[in-house]
Amino acid sequence: MSKPLVEIPAELANILRRAQRLTVLTGAGISAESGVPTFREAQTGLWARFRPEELATPAAYQRDPRLVWEWYAWRRELTAKAQPNPGHLALAEIERHIPHFSLITQNVDGLHQRAGSRQVLELHGNIQRVKCMDGNHLVENWDDSVEIPPRCPLCGSLLRPDVVWFGENLPVKALQAAWDAAETADIFLSIGTSTQVEPAASLPFAAKRCGAVIVEVNPQETPLTKSAQYSLRGRSGVVLPALVQPTWG
Ligand code: OAD
Numbered sequence: 700m701s702k703p704l705v706e707i708p709a710e711l712a713n714i715l716r717r718a719q720r721l722t723v724l725t726g727a728g729i730s731a732e733s734g735v736p737t738f739r740e741a742q743t744g745l746w747a748r749f750r751p752e753e754l755a756t757p758a759a760y761q762r763d764p765r766l767v768w769e770w771y772a773w774r775r776e777l778t779a780k781a782q783p784n785p786g787h788l789a790l791a792e793i794e795r796h797i798p799h800f801s802l803i804t805q806n807v808d809g810l811h812q813r814a815g816s817r818q819v820l821e822l823h824g825n826i827q828r829v830k831c832m833d834g835n836h837l838v839e840n841w842d843d844s845v846e847i848p849p850r851c852p853l854c855g856s857l858l859r860p861d862v863v864w865f866g867e868n869l870p871v872k873a874l875q876a877a878w879d880a881a882e883t884a885d886i887f888l889s890i891g892t893s894t895q896v897e898p899a900a901s902l903p904f905a906a907k908r909c910g911a912v913i914v915e916v917n918p919q920e921t922p923l924t925k926s927a928q929y930s931l932r933g934r935s936g937v938v939l940p941a942l943v944q945p946t947w948g
Contacts, residue, residue: 705941711929712946714886714912720799722884723790724902728891728917730808732784732936735777737891746770756865764857768848771860775826778807783814786890789939791815796947801880805892805899807862820873820880822899828861837861874898881906888914890935894921903927 715721727737738751749770753759760767791814794800802819804811807826811819829838831851841849841858848857863869877899881887887906894900903923907913915927916938924930931938 705931705933705938707931707941707945708929709945711914712942715793715942715946718797718885720880720883720885721793721797721888722801722880722886722902722906722911723793723803723888723890724881724892724899725790725802725804725806725811725890726892726894726899727806728893729786729790729935730781730784730806730810731891732786732934733781733808733810735781735806735808735810738893746773752865755862757867760859760864764859765847768843768859771826771862772843775860778809778826781808781810783810784936786935786939787811787814787816789943790890792943792947793939794818799883801876801884803877803880803899803902805896807860820877822863822869822873822877824860824862824870826860826862829858830861831858832856869898877902878905881911882909884909884911886914887911888916889921889923889927890916890939892917892921893919894923 731737754767754770787810790802794816800818802811802816804819804821805823807823809825809827829841830836831838831854833856834851834854836851836853838851838858843849851858881902882905884906887903889903903913907926913927914929915923916931916935918932918934
């Protein structure tokens with residue numbers, strides 16, 4: 700048999716196979732191989748002159764709602780065209796083997812659900828969903844031929860993406876469920892996140908304090924790396940399928 704691209708320690712495969720409660724945290728890195736740019740990569744094309752931190756804020760939307768709406772329309776189209784990659788698919792496969800599985804994501808692209816993951820906690824919302832500024836009404840269809848941003852058909856306030864902007868609170872139920880999943884995990888798998896943005900960045904450290912084995916998947920080091928029992932230095936689209944094979948092959 701050809702040498703696997705990634706060597707998975709045998710004891711890690713054993714621990715995974717025995718796990719009853721596996722909690723996963725993903726960041727933009729898991730969608731990089733689907734062609735969705737990560738947050739800290741430079742933006743491309745006509746958006747290259749903007750930084751996400753300048754656009755994904757309530758102040759930016761108040762200042763120029765049309766610009767922010769059009770940036771999200773561009774990203775909505777980009778993510779709708781993207782396909783789940785082997786890393787997303789491997790997590791959906793792992794979920795089928797674990798009695799208590801939780802997938803916490805900071806991503807707003809919806810690729811985990813499209814890959815078949817079911818227990819998904821979206822900490823930062825979902826770019827494919829749109830809501831209004833005043834009533835938080837979720838709106839499926841909108842007419843952007845008259846006015847941009849369009850208005851809510853129920854209350855007439857401006858529409859916005861159903862994502863968490865910098866400085867906004869995270870969805871309370873999803874965040875509480877994420878803390879519970881971190882604090883009760885046997886294994887906490889942190890994938891494709893720079894572990895820089897709170898409160899998500901604290902979840903793996905809470906899991907460790909509660910006795911979880913910490914596994915990190917990332918081509919780069921992060922603030923979590925030195926606290927991880929296993930640091931798998933590679934792309935999630937390669938490492939995660941390599942985890943599935945020896946464990947549940
Ligand atoms: P970042 O862009 O901060 O970090 C992406 C991470 O993915 C980096 O650590 C990369 O090394 C890693 N990476 C890149 N390619 C990868 C691959 N193929 N496989 C595995 N890892 C890879 O994105 P996040 O950590 O997700 O918040 O950022 C967290 C939050 O910061 C975002 O959700 C967003 C941003 O502010 C909000 O919008 C509220």
